Amino acid sequence: AQTVTQSQPEMSVQEAETVTLSCTYDTSESDYYLFWYKQPPSRQMILVIRQEAYKQQNATENRFSVNFQKAAKSFSLKISDSQLGDAAMYFCAYRRANSKLTFGKGITLSVRP
C-alpha cells in the first residue's frame, strides 16, 4: 500500500520569507503523480502544484516550487515570498494509475506579519 508521510505537524514563517514543507512517500511504482493541496479555514481543498514522476524537471507555479527526489521518494514544497494568505493546512498527496488519491496528514502553516 502506498503511504504519504508529512512528519512536521506545524510550521511558521515570517511574511516575505521562504519556507519549505516536507513530504515523503512509499511506493514500488515508477509512474505516478504527486500533488500539494492547500486547505484554508474555509475548508475548500485547492490544488497548488502537481509533479509527474516521469519528469525530472521540478514543477513550478509562481511562488510555489517543488523539490522532487524520486530515488529518495521525497517531494517538498517551497513557498517563496510568503504572504498572509498562504496560511493554511497543506497536504501532500500521491496517485498512480487506477488507484485512489492518498493524502498525508497535513501540515499547518502559519505566516507571521
Place this chain on the structure above:
Amino acid sequence: EAGVAQSPRYKIIEKRQSVAFWCNPISGHATLYWYQQILGQGPKLLIQFQNNGVVDDSQLPKDRFSAERLKGVDSTLKIQPAKLEDSAVYLCASSLDTGAHQPQHFGDGTRLSIL
C-alpha cells in the same frame, strides 16, 4: 466556471439519526469522489463514481453509508444510522475523468457533528 457545490455546509444530528449530503460537480466532469476528513487528518476516499457507475467503494462502510449518482451528474451520500465516529468533514470532488494526472476540484465540504 462554477465550482463543486455541496450542501448543507453544517449539520448537527444525534447518534442513530440519519443524514444526507448533496454534491453537484463541475459541469462536464465525469468522475465524482466523496471523501471523509476527520479532524487532524487528510481526506480519505469513501467512494468514486465514473458517470453513474461505482469505480471504487472499498473504504465505504456499507452497513451504514450509501451513495448514489443516478443520472451521472449530482450525487448524494447518506449515513444511516450515524455513529459518534462519523463526526468529520465530508468533501466532494470532481475531475474530468479517472486519469491519475487529472486534478481533483473540491467543494467546501459539509461539517457533520454527531451528538
